[in-house]
Amino acid sequence: MPKRYTVTSALPYANGPLHIGHIAGAYLPADIFVRYLRLRGEDVVYVCGSDEYGAAITMKAQKEKTTPRAIVDKYHTMMKSAFERFGIAFDIYHRTTEPIHTETSQGIFLKLYEKGEFDEQESEQYFDEVANQFLADRYIMGTCPKCGNENAYGDQCERCGSALSPTDLINPHSTLSGSKLVLRKTKHWYLPMNKYESWLKEWIVKEKQNTWKTNVYGQCKSWIEGGLQSRAMTRDLDWGVPVPLPNAEGKVLYVWLDAPIGYISATREWAKQNGKNWEDYWKNPDTELYHFVGKDNIVFHCIIFPIILKAHGEFILPTNVPANEFLNLEGDKLSTSRNWAVWLHEYLDEFPDKQDVLRYVLGSILPETKDSEFTWKDYQARNNNELVAILGNFVNRPNNLIPKFFAGVMPAQYELSDYDKNVLAELASYPDRIGDLIKNFKFRDALSEVMNVARLGNKYLADTEPWKIKDNPERIATILNISVQIIANLSILLKPFLPRTAEKLDKMLGFDGKLTWEDAKNTNWVKAGTLLQKIDLLFEKIEDDVIEKQIQKLTINNQQQTTNNQQSQTIAMANHSNEVKPLQTPINYDDFTKLDIRIATIVAAEKVAKANKLLKLTLETGIDTRIVVSGIAEHFSPEEVVGKQVTLLANLAPREIRGIQSQGMILMATDKDGKLRFLQPSEAVVNGAIVS
RNA sequence: GGCGAGGUAGCUCAGUUGGUUAGAGCACAGGAUUCAUAACCCUGAGGUCGGGGGUUCGAGCCCCCCUUUCGCUACCA
Numbered sequence: 034m035p036k037r038y039t040v041t042s043a044l045p046y047a048n049g050p051l052h053i054g055h056i057a058g059a060y061l062p063a064d065i066f067v068r069y070l071r072l073r074g075e076d077v078v079y080v081c082g083s084d085e086y087g088a089a090i091t092m093k094a095q096k097e098k099t100t101p102r103a104i105v106d107k108y109h110t111m112m113k114s115a116f117e118r119f120g121i122a123f124d125i126y127h128r129t130t131e132p133i134h135t136e137t138s139q140g141i142f143l144k145l146y147e148k149g150e151f152d153e154q155e156s157e158q159y160f161d162e163v164a165n166q167f168l169a170d171r172y173i174m175g176t177c178p179k180c181g182n183e184n185a186y187g188d189q190c191e192r193c194g195s196a197l198s199p200t201d202l203i204n205p206h207s208t209l210s211g212s213k214l215v216l217r218k219t220k221h222w223y224l225p226m227n228k229y230e231s232w233l234k235e236w237i238v239k240e241k242q243n244t245w246k247t248n249v250y251g252q253c254k255s256w257i258e259g260g261l262q263s264r265a266m267t268r269d270l271d272w273g274v275p276v277p278l279p280n281a282e283g284k285v286l287y288v289w290l291d292a293p294i295g296y297i298s299a300t301r302e303w304a305k306q307n308g309k310n311w312e313d314y315w316k317n318p319d320t321e322l323y324h325f326v327g328k329d330n331i332v333f334h335c336i337i338f339p340i341i342l343k344a345h346g347e348f349i350l351p352t353n354v355p356a357n358e359f360l361n362l363e364g365d366k367l368s369t370s371r372n373w374a375v376w377l378h379e380y381l382d383e384f385p386d387k388q389d390v391l392r393y394v395l396g397s398i399l400p401e402t403k404d405s406e407f408t409w410k411d412y413q414a415r416n417n418n419e420l421v422a423i424l425g426n427f428v429n430r431p432n433n434l435i436p437k438f439f440a441g442v443m444p445a446q447y448e449l450s451d452y453d454k455n456v457l458a459e460l461a462s463y464p465d466r467i468g469d470l471i472k473n474f475k476f477r478d479a480l481s482e483v484m485n486v487a488r489l490g491n492k493y494l495a496d497t498e499p500w501k502i503k504d505n506p507e508r509i510a511t512i513l514n515i516s517v518q519i520i521a522n523l524s525i526l527l528k529p530f531l532p533r534t535a536e537k538l539d540k541m542l543g544f545d546g547k548l549t550w551e552d553a554k555n556t557n558w559v560k561a562g563t564l565l566q567k568i569d570l571l572f573e574k575i576e577d578d579v580i581e582k583q584i585q586k587l588t589i590n591n592q593q594q595t596t597n598n599q600q601s602q603t604i605a606m607a608n609h610s611n612e613v614k615p616l617q618t619p620i621n622y623d624d625f626t627k628l629d630i631r632i633a634t635i636v637a638a639e640k641v642a643k644a645n646k647l648l649k650l651t652l653e654t655g656i657d658t659r660i661v662v663s664g665i666a667e668h669f670s671p672e673e674v675v676g677k678q679v680t681l682l683a684n685l686a687p688r689e690i691r692g693i694q695s696q697g698m699i700l701m702a703t704d705k706d707g708k709l710r711f712l713q714p715s716e717a718v719v720n721g722a723i724v725s
Numbered sequence: 726g727g728c729g730a731g732g733u734a735g736c737u738c739a740g741u742u743g744g745u746u747a748g749a750g751c752a753c754a755g756g757a758u759u760c761a762u763a764a765c766c767c768u769g770a771g772g773u774c775g776g777g778g779g780u781u782c783g784a785g786c787c788c789c790c791c792u793u794u795c796g797c798u799a800c801c802a
Contacts, residue, residue: 251729252797259728259798328730328796358730359795366795397750402738403731404795411737411751418751422764430761437760478739481750488765495758495766570762643726644800664801682802691726691800698802 035352036319037076040067041296042121043326043334044084044129047108048093051115052374053407054367057360057395058327062476064121065396066323068529069471072550078314080299081116082127083109086273087288101272105130115377120388120532125306127299129274129291134298138291139277141345142266146278150344151222152263160217161207167219167269167283175205219269221284222276226261229340233257236350237335246474248328248402249356253335264337266290293338296324321352331356355474358400362407363587372590375407375583383583389531390416390572396480396530409580416575419484424534425572427490428523431516432541434499435565443517444510445561453515456493457556460486460519464553467526476530483526490519517542517565518556525553534571541568629684630700630724631655632714638671641691649693650674654683655721662695668709680712680724 043059045051060081067079085105094101105128113126127134145151158167205214237245237253245253266287267276273285297315304311314320324334334354342348360367367374380391394412397419398405435441449457463486470479499512524538525548539545543563552558633652641647646664648671661681665674680700687696702710714722 248730248796253729255729255797332797361795398737405737414736414751417762418764421762426761426764430765432761434760477737484750491761491765494760498758498760500760501758572762574762641726641800645726646799646801662801666801685802688802690802695802 035321036317037314037321038067038070038078039296039300039314039320039322040070040077040079041322041324042079042081042123043324043330044082044292044295045112046087046089047083047085047105047112047128048090049108049369051112051377052367052369053362053377053380053391053395054360054374055327056119056121056377056391057399057405057407058357059325059330060116060121061392061395062355062357062399062401062474063323063325065476065479065529066325066471066474068122068532069468069550072525072528072548073468074549078300078303078309079122079124080127080296080303081121081123082125082129082295082299083112084288084292084295085109085128085130086285086291088268088270088272091270091272102130111378115381118381118388119377120392122532125299125303127295127302129295129298131298131302133302133305134291134295135274137298137301138274138286138294141294141297141341142286142290143277144345145224145341146222148344148346150224151266152225153220154223154263154265155218155220156265157216158219158269159205159207159214160219161212161214163207163212167217173205173207173214221265221267223263224266224337224340224344225263226337226340227263229343230257230261232343233261233336233340236339241353245353246355246402248358249331249335249354252328252331256332256336261336289333289337290341293324293333293341315349316347318349320349322349324351324354326354326356328356328358353474358402358404360395360398360400360405360407363409363584364406373587375587386533389534390420390575392531393420393480397477399477401475401477409583413575413577413580416572420572421574423484423491424487424523425570427487427494428520428538428541428568428571430491430494431513431520432567434513435517436567438499438509438513441565441567443559443561443563443565444514446514446557447507447511449511452496453511456489456515457518459489460522460556461554463522463526464550468550471529480530483523483530486519486523486526490516490523493519514559514561515556517559521559522553522556524548525550537568537571541566626725627684628682631681631683632678632718632720632722632724633681633683634678634720635674635676638674640666640671641693644691647691648674650699652679652681652697653720654681655719656683659696660694661697661699662690662693663699665699665701665709674711677711678713678717678720 040063042063045055063079067077070077083105085101090101090104094104097104109128116123116126159173160167206212207214233253234257237250238257241250241253267281267284268287269283270285271283273288274291275281276284276286297311300314301311303309304314315322324338326334331354334351334356339350342350362373362375365373381388384390390412394407394415397415398407398411435443438444463482467479467482470476470482494512494516497512499509502509502512520538521542521544524535524542524544527535527538542559542565631654633654635650636653636658637651639649641649641662644666646666648663648666648669650661650663652659652661682698682700685696685698687694689695700712702712
């Protein structure tokens, strides 16, 4: 038995509001887990906070003509309040821009530095000569080599979602000054992760096979066995934790190093405020550490951060990282940029006092083993058919019967029938069953078991029919007593999942809230004679028009955003050409005549084996028949390109691609949606016709 | 293409080390009932477990091939 627990939820990045995908991924499951542990009386600290450094935030600040500080203040406040209103029970919601975090992360960096865990390496990075600085990946824009999007960032293309590195970009330019970039040498500190491969094989591949979720374990194993790369732990940027070394001006800790350390600094701050020793929660082997994250975070929490903790030497390692998959919305991926999301703060505004409805719905569809889907119709159905019809209805039955039969006073339990005893025995079996499910991160199943308690109650009333009984007040009293005991235990079992609903039950039963999970095994502890308070309905039906409105809102927001995106993209493209054109090196006519551009006809095409973007094209050029390999397979099938005339850069030096000699390059136009189009003569011309 | 995780009733999902007629919730149909927000309770219908092959006395579970979804990764001059 561990003596204490440290639980973390992924630090949300402070550049936008929270949506239901975040909640379902990393916050609701952790919150259920933590509330359960607390009910068990465990020593647990649950920490989180805003992740406030990094290039994406300076980018956004620049775009909105404000400061990074203003951006993070805004979203930190927004997220903190949304979490509070929704009922995520952090012990502390911290932020990585606090001084204690700087101190903590610098301390860990220095310790690793002093232990010689880093490799200092010089590398070539893009430098903006106009702005006179190295650029973070996010500051570099260019054409995505995968989908042709001209506004791809140096770390990622937001259109096709590919992860990129700045050197992948075609025509990279600075978003600061718009200028073209030059490669310049810079020094960084790298963590040689390959050094830890054998340790990871032992620690994860061997030891975690049976305790970690298959999705998490499989992914980790794949990374470890595929070989780990050295990874830079610092960046050239001014918005971050400064590298605490001499001669390191302008260098900060990589956000992915500093963010998980945010868990530690948050714990330190909490300990300071609450008279605790933070080291108990991070350095004592009696403590179990759990990171709740989404699947996009697996590598950092399972590989990189543990390596850092291990390299440092004093810290405990995560017991488990129960990462969730993704939540989809109405058939599509959630997307901030397309505004395809249900925003938490908007939900809280528009559905006041319905936190628990959302908690219930998300809790029922948590993407625990595979991607799952939220739809408003499902939200409505679960509210109306489950919360209202089963849980709300059951509670409401004794809620009405007791005032009617006993003037609101808890009746006594008299002689129990065998059936009564069976029901009570079943009731007593739930806490352990539900607790086991929670401990195994099966929150969906656990929640459904809680609902089964309400089902048990409904069935008990239907079977015993107290309202029909005449001449046996003791029997009526016993039945209603047992019904209330079921509600009482339900109030405890609901606490981790639907805390506000559980509070309403406490109010009904007159509890002071100091109950533990174990109390839910006692099936006779609401004392006869207690004055029960009649409460309002726990849940109300949600009508079709409310749901229709939400669906419409989604569609409208999405369309508006798409239009906005297109506009800003058009503007960006215009700016881009304005900025880049003058800076391009002028060429003279002789330069142009060096290019031998011809019209040719595709006479055969086939997919290149082991590549899904490449087509091997056979061209009739008028001069010869040649092979060209072209990265267009995702846009055109081999069948549809055969017979087409295309424009060919014919005298480009041959190059071997995937073992095939490619002689030349097909010239393509990239449409703004990323689609490729051939450049064709307006009417067919002879093969070999010169383009000039 | 490689790797990881999925494809089980109309929908959302369970299925432990392979073992008798494959489960749950919701939706649907019939019945019963009225304390309860036309809710609850009972019963029922429904799936050649993505497709094909193999191992086995026996496979949703193991092996091979194919197909498809999601993620990571490679190929784009």
